[in-house]
Amino acid sequence: MEKITIGPMPYMSVMPTLLVGANVKGKANYMTAAWATVACMAPPMVCVAINKVRHTAKGIEENKTFSLNIPSAKQVIETDHCGLVSGTHEDKSKVFKSFYGKLKTAPLAEECPVNIECKLFKSVDCGSHLLYIGEVEEIHVAKACTVDGKPDVTKIDPIVYAQATYWKVGKEIDKAFSAGKNYSKK
Numbered sequence: 020m021e022k023i024t025i026g027p028m029p030y031m032s033v034m035p036t037l038l039v040g041a042n043v044k045g046k047a048n049y050m051t052a053a054w055a056t057v058a059c060m061a062p063p064m065v066c067v068a069i070n071k072v073r074h075t076a077k078g079i080e081e082n083k084t085f086s087l088n089i090p091s092a093k094q095v096i097e098t099d100h101c102g103l104v105s106g107t108h109e110d111k112s113k114v115f116k117s118f119y120g121k122l123k124t125a126p127l128a129e130e131c132p133v134n135i136e137c138k139l140f141k142s143v144d145c146g147s148h149l150l151y152i153g154e155v156e157e158i159h160v161a162k163a164c165t166v167d168g169k170p171d172v173t174k175i176d177p178i179v180y181a182q183a184t185y186w187k188v189g190k191e192i193d194k195a196f197s198a199g200k201n202y203s204k205k
């Protein structure tokens with residue numbers, strides 16, 4: 020396979036599209052984020068890279084809590100809006116209806132089928148962005164988006180982010196931790 024070099028950049032082929040919820044001076048604020056992933060299994064942790072200038076960063080520093088909300092494809096307009104507008108200039112507290120769970124200071128977006136409550140574990144100063152690592156305190160999932168008590172990706176219908184474009188999850192191709200059993204040595 021012939022390769023070209025494209026220089027150093029923070030590249031990943033696909034990313035999730037999430038809404039980071041944080042209270043800033045007691046008011047809920049939601050920010051779109053794609054630079055997020057799982058950080059640890061035991062204890063369960065997730066992380067998100069947030070530019071230091073974001074209004075959201077102020078809220079996380081203030082309360083040491085935040086939420087990761089997984090929107091459905093049908094929330095794409097509200098989701099993109101939260102990535103175009105800063106809470107510093109415009110009140111985004113009414114874009115989603117907020118509720119609160121175990122952590123009383125991490126706003127959770129009612130309309131999103133999955134809400135992950137996070138207690139700040141550590142923040143790593145990487146330069147332009149702070150990597151916020153959060154310990155997962157609780158996960159709320161819309162009952163209609165579960166099968167046998169577990170979140171179901173086809174029902175959640177999450178938004179995939181790639182190449183400055185929103186996508187839907189594609190077709191299943193094989194089973195993980197299983198397909199590799201058919202590998203034959205070269």
Ligand SMILES: Cc1cc2nc3c(=O)[nH]c(=O)nc-3n(C[C@H](O)[C@H](O)[C@H](O)COP(=O)(O)O)c2cc1C
Nearest residue numbers: 050051052053054069070073074075102104105106
């Ligand atoms: C699809 C998308 C993904 C984004 N991902 C991130 C991200 O991972 N980290 C970040 O700091 N900003 C990200 N942004 C930019 C922020 O969402 C944007 O600057 C927002 O207005 C910040 O809101 P706030 O100032 O209220 O926190 C993203 C924007 C979009 C549209």
